[in-house]
Amino acid sequence: MTNSRGGKRERLASAAARVLHEQGVEKTTLADIARAADVPVGNVYYYFKTKDQLVEAAIDAQDSDLRTMIEALEAMPDPRERLKTMVGGWVDQRDLAARYGCPTGTLAAELDKRADGLDERIGAVIRTFLDWMERQFKEMGRDDARELAVALLAAYQGISVLTNALRDPELMVMEGRRLTAWLDTL
Template identity: 65%
Template sequence: MTDSESALAAEASRPGRSGRGGKRERLVKAAVQVFHEQGVEKTTLGDIARAADVPLGNVYYYFKAKDQLVEAAVDAHCEQIDALTAELDTLPDPAARLKALVAGWVDQRETAARFGCPFGTLASELDKRDDGLGEAPAKVMRTLLAWVESQFARLGRADAAALAVELVAAYQGMALLTHTLRDPGLMAAQGERLQSWIDSLAGA
């Protein structure tokens, strides 16, 4: 992968690239961050308000309850996936796009070591609830899987769907191990392995 491809993946995978934004946008970005770092159950609206630098009273103008912020955070993850894949689609071929996706994950290894995968940890926590929110993260995962599958299909792979599951599952697994062991190097090493695997599938 070229330096420019790696830089593109890192920039595309980094949330909050559009500046400070309005209060609602800041609250949603703060919710994504604080839910990742603290978990949904431990997070209060006050925590999110402080992280967004918004008065607590203003939060209720946009969100009447924390669950509405949870839903907005899930939507934000979906938007981040859409933005990431749109930027990756500017790369010249499917293998380069998939390798840049992996590079973007690896570039977040320090964060993963501290807090785990931003979306995987949220999905795991919501799955334990019985209020319907546990089903919301599925649309984010389906969006990512569909894009990855499309790239493998462009490589001519008849097993593109299975390969997409394998790649995304590998990322979730290495993110979990990286967090559990607090070892960013593990993600770096596994990222190299995944990039070599993609090369082999592409016939490089």
């Protein structure tokens, strides 16, 4: 029984992350998330009493996905190759970015307007990513590691917004090439 509970809860959290990315927090209903998770809507309340709890679970799911990605990248021996592989992953997600933007960035922008603590939770996910990037630049021997990490993350967030606003996935491809070449110069 514990496994099925955990499975349903995880399905709901994963579905919440996906649906919130596609529709936004305000437009998403518990029924939308239940449908996406293939869980009866009445069962949602067993796991999550409010929509905000589901948003929090979606943030946790994004954090978990980020940590899984970082763990996979850490298996690579060279920090520059880790960063270039990360950029390649962004490019691979260009169609998703063209439709909905960056999952974490768009959620952060939406939650920032609420000031209910969830904005700080998603900010912590972004900070984890930024800190990881900084460590890569430090491993490359860079004294300006924090500035480089901010520049890289800002470039990604910026191109995600443009890719989404203009519905042009090729913008992500172009910026991916530029960022990869930039990383090779450092």
